[in-house]
């Protein structure tokens with residue numbers, strides 16, 4: 170799906186959102202819908218993995234046995250990779266099975282999963298490093314005007330003090346009580362991050378997300394110890410073991426699992442339990458439409474992220490917007506996850522098996 174605007178972080182420039190949507194049908198005529206998305210690489214592989222390997226394995230299984238099915242799919246894929254394309258594919262299937270399970274129980278997903286709270290806080294987020302300082306301030310001011318009180322912005326501009334200027338300008342808009350979160354998208358080395366974070370502390374952020382490559386667990390642990398800046402981590406991590414590596418090394422202060430990347434709801438619940446045992450809050454990454462259910466269900470989830478331009482409605486995959494007022498969302502009571510895709514919009518951009526979108530490279534090499 171083409172984005173309405175081309176957007177940039179410190180690492181990538183995005184023109185499209187890839188979306189793999191699946192339906193699981195039962196012999197009783199019920200249908201569950203699941204999906205995963207990527208920034209622009211991988212969906213064709215996920216499509217092929219599901220169509221060629223995973224979907225045929227599901228035929229004849231009892232869809233209520235989500236643990237049994239998850240284990241089977243994950244072990245079948247394990248030699249090909251226990252994380253990544255495989256867990257993206259498993260996520261789409263698992264989400265569809267939980268949709269089915271909630272529908273057959275006659276319950277909305279958030280209540281089936283635990284029902285910890287009646288409404289969830291939503292924070293305003295955007296891929297906005299390409300914006301000028303004035304445009305950034307204007308964007309945050311508009312978000313605050315919609316009632317949001319928590320905000321995440323991208324950092325990682327070349328200039329050391331440029332990032333600080335942007336953070337302080339946003340701080341002035343949101344006030345002392347506004348919550349500011351920063352996302353560096355894995356831009357720096359430990360040394361550079363140490364220097365930059367010491368300067369950025371002045372803007373009093375709640376956390377910095379992905380200051381280093383997500384693969385560098387020791388680096389994050391060191392950075393956290395040396396700077397005192399809380400670190401959020403998780404959008405690249407793809408299963409409970411990858412999260413456990415961060416939890417056990419005390420390398421993160423907030424865990425950000427993405428439900429359509431970690432293997433779906435079945436695995437997300439286990440990651441949330443890791444956080445609960447370690448006293449680390451869950452800040453679900455993206456996936457607004459499903460994260461609201463998970464955050465409403467789980468006591469240690471703190472808020473969910475609305476990435477402006479990247480929720481399903483914003484890139485026209487659904488035709489009904491979610492009603493977020495004063496930075497809060499009240500999940501509905503319709504059975505399942507309640508997401509209905511705009512089939513005509515999806516079909517307009519649908520690609521045949523094996524074909525990838527044509528787009529500019531994600532990474533700009535200098």
Ligand SMILES: [Mg+2]
Pocket residue numbers: 352354378379404
């Ligand atoms: Mg991020």
